[in-house]
Amino acid sequence: GYYGYDISDFDTLIKALPRNHNPLATFTPDKVVVKFDSTLVYSAYNWLETKGNNIIYIYGGSDTWSATAVPPSDSTNSLWFFIPGGNHGSARISNLPDGDMLKLETTLENWLGFDVNMERLAK
Secondary structure, eight states: OOOOOOOGGGTTTOOSSOTTSOGGGOOSOTTOOOOOOTHHHHHHHHHHHHTOOSOEEEEETTOGGGGGOOOOOTTSOOEEEEETTOOTTTOSGGGSOHHHHHHHHHHHHHHHSSOOOHHHHTO
16 A cells, blocks of 8 residues: 545646546556666665664554564664554554653653653654
């Protein structure tokens, strides 16, 4: 899946696609052959797993996108949270369980060196 957007305000501006076609589903023009090169994907994955420090990952426990989550690694100091029953739309700081919220707050304060206003951050 991919995000859907309300584009009705742009109906009169869209010239290249039929009105009943979702332009968000069009990634390349017709007859363009795209060859996928996984080099960058594997390079980024390796960096995140071995050197990606100070990153906060928040996933929904029931989200299909979590199947491609960067797995927790002892090689970095990043944080991983999987919100029980959460989905892509609800995997947010504001929905973290209390214990995870406290862990996030403590870690952020250690990383940043100042107090963090979690109420404001969770909006």
